[in-house]
Amino acid sequence: MKINDLFQQELTVLNIGAPNFKADLDLQGISAHQIQWMPPAEGDLELIEQLDAFCDREDIKEANQEAFSRILKGSPVLVGMERAIDVIPGMTKNTILHSGPPIGWDRMCDPVKGAVVGALIYEGRAENEEEARQLAASGEITFSPCHEHSAVGPMAGIISPSMPVHIVENKTYGNRAYCTVNEGLGKVLRFGAFDQSVIARLRWIETEFMPVMQKAIRIHGEIDLKVITAQAVQMGDECHNRNKAATCLFFRELVLSMLKTGFPGQQIEKAIDFIRGNDHYFLNLSMPACKSILDPANGIPNSTIVTAMARNGVDFGIQVSGLGKKWFTAPANYVQGLLFPGYDDQDANPDLGDSAITETTGIGGFAMGASPAITQFVGGTVEDAVNYTRSMYTITTGENSAYALPPMDFRGAATGIDLLKVLDSGTLPVINTGIAHRVAGIGQIGAGIVNPPRECFVKALKEYGKVRG
Amino acid sequence: MLKKILVRKNAYFDSVTLMSLGSKIKKMDGVSQAVVVMATEMNREILMNVGLGNQETEAAGPNDLVLAVEAESETFLSAAFAEIEEKLAGSQDKKKNRDNVYKTQEEALKDGVKANMAVISVPGRFAAREAKKALKNGMHVMLFSDNVTVEQERELKELAREKGLFVMGPDCGTAVINGTGLCFANKMRKGAIGIVGASGTGLQEVLVQIDRLGGGIAQALGTGGRDLKESIGGIMMMEGIKALDAEEQVKVLVLVSKPPEAAVEETIWNLLRQVKKPVVVCFLEGKKRENLPANICMASTLLEAAKKAVALEKGVEYTEGIRDRSREIQKESMDLKPEQRYVRGFFCGGTLCAEALIVLRERLTELRSNVSHHEEEILEDARDLKGNVLLDLGEDEFTNGRPHPMIEPSLRTEWIVDAAKDPAVGVILLDVEIGYGSHENPAQIAAEGIRQAKETAKAAGRNLKVVVYVCGTDKDRQNLEEQRAILAGEGAILADSNVEAAQLAAQLLGNQKGGKNR
Numbered sequence: 003m004k005i006n007d008l009f010q011q012e013l014t015v016l017n018i019g020a021p022n023f024k025a026d027l028d029l030q031g032i033s034a035h036q037i038q039w040m041p042p043a044e045g046d047l048e049l050i051e052q053l054d055a056f057c058d059r060e061d062i063k064e065a066n067q068e069a070f071s072r073i074l075k076g077s078p079v080l081v082g083m084e085r086a087i088d089v090i091p092g093m094t095k096n097t098i099l100h101s102g103p104p105i106g107w108d109r110m111c112d113p114v115k116g117a118v119v120g121a122l123i124y125e126g127r128a129e130n131e132e133e134a135r136q137l138a139a140s141g142e143i144t145f146s147p148c149h150e151h152s153a154v155g156p157m158a159g160i161i162s163p164s165m166p167v168h169i170v171e172n173k174t175y176g177n178r179a180y181c182t183v184n185e186g187l188g189k190v191l192r193f194g195a196f197d198q199s200v201i202a203r204l205r206w207i208e209t210e211f212m213p214v215m216q217k218a219i220r221i222h223g224e225i226d227l228k229v230i231t232a233q234a235v236q237m238g239d240e241c242h243n244r245n246k247a248a249t250c251l252f253f254r255e256l257v258l259s260m261l262k263t264g265f266p267g268q269q270i271e272k273a274i275d276f277i278r279g280n281d282h283y284f285l286n287l288s289m290p291a292c293k294s295i296l297d298p299a300n301g302i303p304n305s306t307i308v309t310a311m312a313r314n315g316v317d318f319g320i321q322v323s324g325l326g327k328k329w330f331t332a333p334a335n336y337v338q339g340l341l342f343p344g345y346d347d348q349d350a351n352p353d354l355g356d357s358a359i360t361e362t363t364g365i366g367g368f369a370m371g372a373s374p375a376i377t378q379f380v381g382g383t384v385e386d387a388v389n390y391t392r393s394m395y396t397i398t399t400g401e402n403s404a405y406a407l408p409p410m411d412f413r414g415a416a417t418g419i420d421l422l423k424v425l426d427s428g429t430l431p432v433i434n435t436g437i438a439h440r441v442a443g444i445g446q447i448g449a450g451i452v453n454p455p456r457e458c459f460v461k462a463l464k465e466y467g468k469v470r471g
Numbered sequence: 472m473l474k475k476i477l478v479r480k481n482a483y484f485d486s487v488t489l490m491s492l493g494s495k496i497k498k499m500d501g502v503s504q505a506v507v508v509m510a511t512e513m514n515r516e517i518l519m520n521v522g523l524g525n526q527e528t529e530a531a532g533p534n535d536l537v538l539a540v541e542a543e544s545e546t547f548l549s550a551a552f553a554e555i556e557e558k559l560a561g562s563q564d565k566k567k568n569r570d571n572v573y574k575t576q577e578e579a580l581k582d583g584v585k586a587n588m589a590v591i592s593v594p595g596r597f598a599a600r601e602a603k604k605a606l607k608n609g610m611h612v613m614l615f616s617d618n619v620t621v622e623q624e625r626e627l628k629e630l631a632r633e634k635g636l637f638v639m640g641p642d643c644g645t646a647v648i649n650g651t652g653l654c655f656a657n658k659m660r661k662g663a664i665g666i667v668g669a670s671g672t673g674l675q676e677v678l679v680q681i682d683r684l685g686g687g688i689a690q691a692l693g694t695g696g697r698d699l700k701e702s703i704g705g706i707m708m709m710e711g712i713k714a715l716d717a718e719e720q721v722k723v724l725v726l727v728s729k730p731p732e733a734a735v736e737e738t739i740w741n742l743l744r745q746v747k748k749p750v751v752v753c754f755l756e757g758k759k760r761e762n763l764p765a766n767i768c769m770a771s772t773l774l775e776a777a778k779k780a781v782a783l784e785k786g787v788e789y790t791e792g793i794r795d796r797s798r799e800i801q802k803e804s805m806d807l808k809p810e811q812r813y814v815r816g817f818f819c820g821g822t823l824c825a826e827a828l829i830v831l832r833e834r835l836t837e838l839r840s841n842v843s844h845h846e847e848e849i850l851e852d853a854r855d856l857k858g859n860v861l862l863d864l865g866e867d868e869f870t871n872g873r874p875h876p877m878i879e880p881s882l883r884t885e886w887i888v889d890a891a892k893d894p895a896v897g898v899i900l901l902d903v904e905i906g907y908g909s910h911e912n913p914a915q916i917a918a919e920g921i922r923q924a925k926e927t928a929k930a931a932g933r934n935l936k937v938v939v940y941v942c943g944t945d946k947d948r949q950n951l952e953e954q955r956a957i958l959a960g961e962g963a964i965l966a967d968s969n970v971e972a973a974q975l976a977a978q979l980l981g982n983q984k985g986g987k988n989r
Contacts, residue, residue, distance in 0.1 A: 004634075004635030004636075005635045005636060005637060005710060005713075005714045006714050006717055006718055007635075008587060008588075008611055008637070008648065008649075009648075009649060009690060009714075009718055009720075011587055011649075012649075013587065013588055013648055013649050013651050014585060014586045014587055014588065015586055015588045015589070015590055015653075016576060016579060016584070016586040016588070016589045016590070016605065016610065017589075017590045017592075018576065018589055018590065018591045018592070018593055018601050018605075019590070019591055019592030019593040019615070019616070020592040020615075022908070023590050023592060023615070023653070023654055023908065026652070026907040026908060027590075027651070027653075029907075029948065030651050030652065030907075032651050034590075035573065035579055035584050035586065036572050036573070037572075037573050037574065037575065037576060037579060038572045038573065038574055039574070039575075039593050039601075040574060041594070041597055042575075042597065042600070045597075047596065050597075050600065054600065074481070074482075075480070075481045076481075077481050077534055174480075174481060226533075226534070228483065228534065229483070229533070229534070232483055232485065233485075236485060392582070393574075393578070395578070395581050395582070396574070396575060396577060396578040396581065403482070403483070403484055403559065404482070404483035404484075406484070406485055406488065412485075412488055423577070426575070426577075427574055427575045427577065427578065428574065429574060429575075429578075
C-alpha cells in the first residue's frame with residue numbers, strides 16, 4: 003500500500019500557516035520548512051476560482067511550454083542600422099513612437115513631452131519648443147507605442163522617422179526588432195532634454211556615426227547578441243541597468259571592423275570613442291534583442307505568459323501571449339531606490355521606459371543575483387539581490403540555461419513570467435530601473451527597484467477568463 | 472562500442488560548465504569517450520577527431536549543443552545521458568540545504584525542498600486549496616484548519632485515496648507519525664499501538680493514558696471530526712484502518728470517534744471484520760454492539776480504550792475500575808455546604824468534555840452541556856448556568872476571533888471566577904493540556920483562576936473544590952510534574968485521567984444518582 007510508505011520514510015514537513023507548529027517540529031528534530039503564507043490573489047475569492055480553473059488545464063500548460071521554448075530558442079543578432087522610417091513597420095513621417103502602452107500628448111509625462119519636442123526640432127518640424135508643443139498638440143502627429151512597431155526604447159523611448167535604429171534579427175524565427183542608439187548619460191533626449199547639444203548629438207549619430215556602423219557591421223557580419231549577453235551575465239551584468247561588460251564585449255567584437263570602414267580617421271575615431279565612452283551602449287542592443295526573442299512567443303492562443311512589460315511614465319502596461327497585442331494597464335508605480343545627491347522623492351517621475359523588456363526575458367532585475375555591482379547602485383545588499391532573483395523562479399515557467407547565473411551555482415535565469423503564477427503567489431516581477439526627473443531634460447536622478455502594478459495582471463486574467471474561460 | 476550523438480539547436484551553455492560535465496561523464500563506468508560542447512568550429516573538429524562527429528554535428532553552429540558519448544553498452548550509454556540531463560537541468564543552487572522562508576508551496580518545491588507531509592493551518596476558505604496543491608505534489612496532508620466545506624473535504628479525501636495519501640482533517644488537531652507529534656500532540660513512548668482518531672483531545676487523552684500505563688504508539692492518525700458522517704463516508708477512517716492493518720509494527724488497532732452515521736457504520740464494521748489484528752473500538756456515546764468478532768472489543772471511554780489497548784499490546788488481562796480515593800474525597804467534601812450541590816466543568820478539550828459527560832450522566836442529576844446531543848441535557852444559555860454544567864470553551868461561540876483555549880487558556884479564568892460567585896456551586900472541574908502546540912505554562916494560568924475563585928468563595932463564606940486533570944506525558948516539554956505541583960499549590964485535587972477527574976467531582980457531590988451520600 004502506497005499510503006504505508008510514509009511509515010518507512012523520515013518525516014519532512016511543509017508547514018503552511020502557524021509558525022509555532024514548525025517550532026515544535028524543530029524541537030523534535032524534524033526537518034520542517036515554513037511557508038510564510040499569504041492569501042492568494044490577495045484573498046479575492048472570485049479570482050482564486052478562476053486561477054484554480056486554469057492552473058490544471060493541460061492546454062494552458064502546453065501553450066506556456068511552447069511560448070517558453072520559443073523564448074529559449076530565440077537567437078538575436080545585430081544585422082544593421084538604418085533610419086527608422088526606412089525599416090520600422092508602420093513608421094510614417096508624421097509618426098513618433100514612444101515607450102510603454104498607448105498615450106496621447108495631453109496625458110504624457112513631462113520627460114516624454116520634452117523628448118517629443120526634441121524629436122520634432124531634430125526632424126526640422128519645429129524651430130523651437132513652443133512650435134514643437136503646438137505641433138504635438140495639433141493632432142497632426144501620430145503617437146504610437148514602440149512595442150506596436152516591433153521596437154523598444156529606453157525611458158521616453160522616442161523614435162522619430164530620421165533616427166537611426168539598430169536592426170536585430172531573431173535568426174530562429176526571422177522576425178526583427180528595432181531600437182535607437184544610446185546617447186549616453188547627462189542631457190539626453192530619452193530623459194526629455196532637447197537643447198542644442200542634444201539635437202546636435204542626434205544629428206551626428208545620423209550623419210556620421212550611422213555610416214561607420216553600417217559599414218562596420220557589413221564588414222564584420224552579423225553580431226551574435228545572445229552570446230554577448232550570456233557572457234556578460236557571467237561577468238556581472240544583468241543587461242538592464244548594468245551593461246559595462248556587454249558593451250566591452252560588443253566593442254571588442256566590432257572595433258576592428260570600424261577601423262576598416264575607410265571613413266576619415268576623425269570620423270572613425272569619434273564613432274569608436276562614442277561606444278567606448280558609454281557604459282550603456284549595449285542597453286539599446288539588449289532591449290531589441292529581448293524584444294526580438296519575445297515577439298514570437300506572443301499570440302499562442304492559450305498561453306498565459308507575459309510577453310511585454312512597458313511603461314510610459316504614466317501607465318504601466320503588460321501584454322500576454324494568449325491575449326495578443328492587447329494592453330492591460332494601470333498607473334505606473336514610483337521606483338524605490340537611491341537618489342543622486344541633491345534630489346528627493348518629489349523629484350521622481352513614475353516608472354518609465356520599455357527597458358522592462360529585459361525582465362520579461364529573464365534578465366535585468368530577474369538576474370540581479372548575478373550582478374552584485376548593481377545592487378549598490380539600486381540600493382540594497384547582494385543578499386537582497388540573490389533573494390529577488392530566487393523569488394522570480396516562483397512566477398516563471400522555467401530556467402534559461404543560456405543565461406547561467408554564477409552566484410546561483412549557474413542556475414539558468416528565471417524565464418517566462420506566468421500571469422497565473424504571479425497572481426497565485428502574490429509575487430510581482432522585480433524590475434531594476436533608472437529614475438527619471440519628473441521635469442523634462444534634467445535626466446536620471448537615481449535608480450532602484452519597482453514592481454508592475456498588480457492591477458495589470460488582474461485585468462489580464464479577467465480578460466483571459468472571458469476569452470478563454 | 473556504442474555511440475550516441477545528439478545535437479540541440481539553440482541551447483547555449485558556457486564552456487566551463489560543459490567541460491566539467493564532459494570530464495565527469497568520461498569518468499563514468501563503461502564510458503570510453505564523452506564530448507559535451509557547443510558546436511564551434513574548433514569543437515566540431517574535435518568531435519570528428521575522436522570519432523564522435525557526423526553530418527549533423529558538422530551542420531551545427533556555435534549556439535547548438537552537442538552531446539556525444541561512446542560507451543560499452545546501452546545501459547552505460549543511457550546512464551551517461553541520464554547524468555548529462557540531470558547536470559544540465561539542475562544547478563546545485565536549489566539543492567543546498569537552506570532554511571529559507573517561502574511564500575508558496577510551489578516556491579519551496581521549485582527550490583528543491585522535499586516534503587512528504589504538509590501541515591496546513593491557514594484560514595479555512597483557503598485551506599482546501601493548499602491541501603489540494605499538497606496532494607497534487609504527492610504530500611500527505613494534516614489539515615488543522617477548520618471552516619472547510621463538506622464538499623471540499625470529500626473532494627480532498629477522494630483525491631487523496633486515489634493517490635494513496637492521507638488527508639488528516641479538516642479540523643484535525645492531533646497526529647503522531649513515525650514518533651513525531653504534529654500540531655497538538657504529546658511526546659510518546661514508541662510501541663505497537665496504532666490509532667485512528669476523529670477527534671483532537673480525544674486522541675490526545677488516549678495517547679497520554681497509553682503512555683501512562685506503559686504502552687507505546689506506532690502511529691496515531693487523525694481524520695477530522697466529520698469523517699464518519701455520511702457525506703464523507705469514513706474515507707480516511709477506512710484508509711487509516713487498512714494502513715495500520717498492513718503495517719507490521721502495529722499489533723493493536725484503536726479507533727476513537729463519535730459514533731459513525733448509520734450509512735457509514737456498516738461499511739466500517741464490514742472492514743473491521745477483515746482485520747485480523749486486535750481492535751479496540753471507542754465510539755463515544757455509541758450504542759453497544761453485540762456479536763463482535765473475537766478480535767474486536769468496545770470501549771465506552773477514552774480511558775477504557777487506552778487500558779484495553781495496552782492490555783492487548785502487552786498481552787495481559789484487562790482489569791476494570793480505577794483506584795479508590797473515596798476516603799480522601801469524603802474528607803474533602805466535608806468542606807462543602809449542603810446547598811453547594813453542583814459542579815461546573817470548564818473544558819479546553821471538547822472530547823474531554825464529552826467524556827466527562829458520559830461519566831457524570833450516570834452519577835449526577837440536572838446535567839447540561841453545550842456538547843450534549845441528549846435533548847434533556849441541552850444547555851439553553853451559556854450566560855445563565857444552572858445545575859450541573861459542563862462547558863466546552865473551544866466551541867466557536869466562545870472562540871470567535873480569539874485563539875483556542877488550549878493555546879490561550881486565560882479566557883477560562885472569568886468563567887471560573889463567575890462560577891465561584893454562585894452559592895450553589897461546590898466543585899469546579901478543569902482540564903489542562905500540555906504537549907506540543909499547547910500553551911507554555913497552562914497550569915499557571917489555571918492556578919491563577921483557581922486562586923481567584925477560591926478567594927471569591929471564601930469571601931462569601933464558602934469553600935470551593937477544584938478538580939483538575941493535566942493531560943500530558945512525563946516527557947512533554949512543559950514538565951508534567953511541575954504543572955501538577957503548580958495546581959496542587961492552589962489546593963486543586965489532581966486526577967490521573969479525565970475519567971477519574973469526573974468521577975472525583977461526582978464523589979465530592981455525593982453521587983446524586985443513587986450513589987453514597989456524603
